[in-house]
Amino acid sequence: MAIRHANNCSNCENLVENSFCSKHKVMVSARYTCDQFNMKVEFKNERNCTNCAKHDTSSCAHPQKAAPGMLCASWAPQAIS
Numbered sequence: 001m002a003i004r005h006a007n008n009c010s011n012c013e014n015l016v017e018n019s020f021c022s023k024h025k026v027m028v029s030a031r032y033t034c035d036q037f038n039m040k041v042e043f044k045n046e047r048n049c050t051n052c053a054k055h056d057t058s059s060c061a062h063p064q065k066a067a068p069g070m071l072c073a074s075w076a077p078q079a080i081s
Contacts, residue, residue, distance in 0.1 A: 006033075013038045047071055053078045 009015050010030040014023040014037075021028045023036050049055045049066045053076040060066055061074035 006030075007037045007039075008033045011037075011040055013040045047075045047077075051078055052076055 008030050009019070009021065009028040009032045012021075014021050015028065016022045019027055019029060021032075024034070048068060049070045050068045052060075052066075054060045054074060055066055056063075062070075062072055
């Protein structure tokens with residue numbers, strides 16, 4: 001199975017603050033994609049304890065070691081509404 005980045009708005013350089021597409025001048029989400037998609041030059045690995053859904057809960061795999069900046073294999077994304 002090949003692993004690749006999705007051609008969606010979350011990976012597009014036209015996405016700016018507050019989920020706004022600077023190319024089409026509309027609000028978008030990660031579910032959108034278009035023919036003017038431009039891949040971001042770089043991706044940031046911002047996964048760490050401070051943005052993990054398991055942090056400070058009973059499901060944290062390493063509660064004694066969890067700290068800002070730490071990354072582990074049990075990281076889970078926080079829900080975005």
